[in-house]
Each structure stands twice: as structure tokens, then as C-alpha cells.
Amino acid sequence: MKKIGFLAVVLVVVASCASVTKGKIDQGKNVGKVESQWANLKVLPQDISEDELKGLMREYNAALGVKCNHCHAPNAEGKMDFASDAKKEKDYARHMITMTGEINKKHFDYDPADKQKVTCFTCHQGNITPKKSSAEVLPKSPVTPSSVK
Numbered sequence: 001m002k003k004i005g006f007l008a009v010v011l012v013v014v015a016s017c018a019s020v021t022k023g024k025i026d027q028g029k030n031v032g033k034v035e036s037q038w039a040n041l042k043v044l045p046q047d048i049s050e051d052e053l054k055g056l057m058r059e060y061n062a063a064l065g066v067k068c069n070h071c072h073a074p075n076a077e078g079k080m081d082f083a084s085d086a087k088k089e090k091d092y093a094r095h096m097i098t099m100t101g102e103i104n105k106k107h108f109d110y111d112p113a114d115k116q117k118v119t120c121f122t123c124h125q126g127n128i129t130p131k132k133s134s135a136e137v138l139p140k141s142p143v144t145p146s147s148v149k
């Protein structure tokens, strides 16, 4: 995306939707109702601003320890095509976005001041595949049944 075009889009978005909720995750209920600057959003809100979307995407990179191309594929000219669904990782990520939103909404709804207790990082901790057992991380306990005499 050209820098000037990018800035123009940001200005238009800032001017036209002043009240976007921060970090809001909407399971597609706005699809088809709101005119969107984005070509292919199925789970994020259609009216998400450029800044918010890019901020989320950078968080995904950090949470999984990957670059944008882990989920996004290039087009025929080799440029990133962010709207393309060519990579299965992008679809996995959609499930993850929905799941994370549901976990927060259903199980962490007791604190209205912080509606996002669980994030991608909570599980991923910088890894593509979260660890499943303490044995993958922790050294063996010095006190095991066999070492107790």
C-alpha cells in the first residue's frame, strides 16, 4: 500500500467513525450491513479502524512469534495480499479470534472494567503451538518419589 493512500485512508476513517470501541471483537454480526474499508473480514468488526486492525495484527505476530506471512499469502506478483484466504493459518486464526472473544465474554464477564482478560498471548506466549504440559517447560522436580528415601 502506498504511503499517501494509507494516510488518506486513515484520515477518512478517523473522520467517519469516531466511536470505534477499542479491542472490540464482533463475530461477524455487522457483515453486509456496514460499508467497510476492508475486503474480507469475517470475524472482526467491519468498522474497525486502520490503526486498530494493524495494532491487532502486530499483537498476533508477537503472541505467536511469527511475521505477517505466517497467516497472509502473497499475490501472483509476490506482494502481500492481506484479503486473500489462501493460507489455512488465517482460517485457524479466525477460529482463535472467535474463541478468545467467547472465553472473555462467557467466563470473564465479572469485571466490566477489563473485558479482555484472556488474549492470544495468554496461551501462545510467543509460540506458534502453545505448550500442553509442564514437562515441556519445567525442569524435573528435584523431589520425585524415587529420590525420596
Ligand code: HEC
Pocket (backbone or CB within 6 Å): 037, 038, 039, 040, 041, 042, 043, 044, 045, 053, 054, 057, 058, 060, 061, 064, 066, 067, 068, 069, 070, 071, 072, 082, 083, 089, 090, 091, 093, 094
Ligand atoms: C495469526 C494470524 C495472523 C497474523 C500473524 C497476521 N494476520 Fe492479518 N489477518 C488475520 C485474519 C484472521 C484476518 C481476517 C479477520 C476477519 O476475517 O475478520 C486478517 C486480516 C488482515 C487485514 C484485512 C484484509 C482485508 O481487507 O480483508 C489486513 C490489512 C491484515 N490482516 C494485515 C496484517 C499485517 C500487516 C500483519 C503483520 C503485522 C498481519 N496481518 C498478521 C490473521 C493474521
Ligand code: HEC
Pocket (backbone or CB within 6 Å): 060, 064, 089, 090, 092, 093, 096, 097, 100, 118, 119, 120, 121, 122, 123, 124, 128, 129, 130
Ligand atoms: C485458550 C488458549 C488459546 C488462545 C487464547 C489462543 N490460542 Fe491459538 N492455539 C491454541 C492451541 C492449543 C493451538 C494448537 C492447536 C493444535 O495443535 O492443533 C493453537 C493454534 C493456533 C494457530 C495455528 C498454529 C499454526 O499452525 O499456525 C493459530 C494461527 C493461532 N492459534 C492463532 C491464535 C490467535 C490469533 C489468537 C488470539 C486471537 C489465539 N490463537 C488465541 C490455543 C489458544
